Amino acid sequence: MSALDAKLLSAHARGDKSALVTLYAEAADAAEDIDAACFYLTHAYIFGLELGHADVPELHARLSQHGRV
Amino acid sequence: MAKDNIASDLASVRRPVETANGLPNAHYTDPHVFETESKAVLQTSWAGLGVGADVPENGDAKPIEFLGIPLLLLRDKDGDVRVFQNICRHRGMILVAEPRKIEGAIRCPYHSWCYSTKGALVSTPHVGGPGHNTHEDIVRDDLGLIEVRSHIWRDVVFINLDGKADPFEVVNADLIARWNENTAPLYHGGVDSQFSLDVNCNWKLAVENYAESYHLPWIHPGLNSYSRLEDHYHIEHPVTDPRKGAFSGQGTLVYRQLSGEAGEVFPDFEGLSDKWDEGAEYVCLYPNVLLAAQREHAYAILLDPAGTDRTIERVHIYYASPETDDTLRRKNTAQWKEIFEEDIGVVEGMQKGRSAPGFDGGRFSPVMDSPTHCFHDWVAAKLGVQAEG
Numbered sequence: 001m002s003a004l005d006a007k008l009l010s011a012h013a014r015g016d017k018s019a020l021v022t023l024y025a026e027a028a029d030a031a032e033d034i035d036a037a038c039f040y041l042t043h044a045y046i047f048g049l050e051l052g053h054a055d056v057p058e059l060h061a062r063l064s065q066h067g068r069v
Numbered sequence: 070m071a072k073d074n075i076a077s078d079l080a081s082v083r084r085p086v087e088t089a090n091g092l093p094n095a096h097y098t099d100p101h102v103f104e105t106e107s108k109a110v111l112q113t114s115w116a117g118l119g120v121g122a123d124v125p126e127n128g129d130a131k132p133i134e135f136l137g138i139p140l141l142l143l144r145d146k147d148g149d150v151r152v153f154q155n156i157c158r159h160r161g162m163i164l165v166a167e168p169r170k171i172e173g174a175i176r177c178p179y180h181s182w183c184y185s186t187k188g189a190l191v192s193t194p195h196v197g198g199p200g201h202n203t204h205e206d207i208v209r210d211d212l213g214l215i216e217v218r219s220h221i222w223r224d225v226v227f228i229n230l231d232g233k234a235d236p237f238e239v240v241n242a243d244l245i246a247r248w249n250e251n252t253a254p255l256y257h258g259g260v261d262s263q264f265s266l267d268v269n270c271n272w273k274l275a276v277e278n279y280a281e282s283y284h285l286p287w288i289h290p291g292l293n294s295y296s297r298l299e300d301h302y303h304i305e306h307p308v309t310d311p312r313k314g315a316f317s318g319q320g321t322l323v324y325r326q327l328s329g330e331a332g333e334v335f336p337d338f339e340g341l342s343d344k345w346d347e348g349a350e351y352v353c354l355y356p357n358v359l360l361a362a363q364r365e366h367a368y369a370i371l372l373d374p375a376g377t378d379r380t381i382e383r384v385h386i387y388y389a390s391p392e393t394d395d396t397l398r399r400k401n402t403a404q405w406k407e408i409f410e411e412d413i414g415v416v417e418g419m420q421k422g423r424s425a426p427g428f429d430g431g432r433f434s435p436v437m438d439s440p441t442h443c444f445h446d447w448v449a450a451k452l453g454v455q456a457e458g
Contacts, residue, residue, distance in 0.1 A: 034200075035199065035200045037200075038200030039195075039199045039200035042194045042195060042202055045192070046176060046181045046183060046194050047176075048173070049173050049174040049176065049183045049191065049192055050173050050174050050176040050183065051172050052172045053173065056173070063202065068200060068201060068202050068203070069192070069203065
């Protein structure tokens with residue numbers, strides 16, 4: 001398990017949604033292809049939406065760039 | 070019970086009070102009649118669901134089950150109170166399980182479809198496959214939360230579940246006009262000014278008991294020293310058309326303010342004429358909201374028809390000012406709670422009595438029971454029973 005995986009599991013276990021926004025965005029940055037990146041971006045975006053997170057416009061823009069929202 | 074049977078059983082209910090019978094036992098004990106009344110009486114009317122104070126801040130959400138229907142009372146990002154069916158349009162999952170604040174969007178806990186606080190479907194993650202969040206067949210504009218018609222009056226959130234009633238202000242124009250002086254802002258007294266009573270009776274018995282003053286000297290002897298039976302009058306606005314609102318209740322001519330040890334009282338509502346100096350009115354706004362209008366505080370009791378023989382009474386007390394004396398406010402809550410608890414024995418006793426096969430709905434005092442008959446007559450009219458003559 002990668003360090004990022006462990007952090008994601010820990011954030012899920014804590015219900016730390018703000019951390020999930022950040023960590024899923026990191027996972028998207030590290031992804032090897034667009035589909036994988038958009039999968040992680042989607043999670044970051046959804047948890048961001050729920051929180052009203054400041055990163056939502058940027059996450060939306062990244063998904064929109066690939067026609068995914 | 071078939072509607073035809075209900076009609077034949079209720080013909081005597083719609084007679085004038087002098088010769089009428091009350092609603093038959095089945096209207097208090099039969100689950101099928103409860104279901105029929107839920108649809109024909111409660112869902113077609115403007116029923117009380119909650120109060121604005123339940124969701125005081127923008128984003129506050131409170132799930133409420135009403136007649137078995139999961140609803141969500143919510144104050145949206147602009148401060149408007151809305152009521153939705155508390156389900157995701159995807160798989161029907163309950164969206165909000167406990168009262169909480171919605172910080173951004175309402176995220177379904179199952180597949181994470183997200184809704185704005187105004188009910189718009191804003192995201193459908195992976196709906197077109199992993200990382201693909203749209204699909205041509207999933208039209209978000211068609212899949213917003215199902216909103217229930219709602220209207221706020223005196224901070225009570227009224228809902229019309231079937232969506233077909235005339236606007237609240239039209240249906241209830243006569244009570245709004247009657248209390249046209251009582252329009253000053255109401256401030257909820259806070260956590261120490263609300264309480265609930267879980268009562269083993271059909272919701273209608275709580276209405277009937279509240280409507281009449283006949284029982285006051287027997288059940289509330291503490292009131293007798295200053296508020297005698299002869300100081301009360303009936304309030305009756307009978308049904309004329311089942312689509313119009315109706316209400317009944319009682320008024321007093323000797324309302325006495327609560328005072329503290331040093332003689333302190335709550336500040337009065339602005340805009341009231343002299344008649345409210347010693348006058349107060351207690352009205353059942355059909356179907357399920359019991360209201361009080363007084364010079365310096367008001368209250369609303371919302372009846373939650375939790376079952377054929379179970380009602381949750383939710384009491385909320387309001388003042389003319391957001392700041393009131395803590396000790397006096399708590400004393401006031403305690404006083405009302407004691408009075409409402411005194412009523413529990415009789416409504417539960419009447420509920421038990423309705424398992425006696427010989428009870429024919431009872432006969433009314435032609436003089437003292439007309440507010441109760443007014444309510445029975447309205448229920449029968451809502452069930453489609455025509456008055457004779």
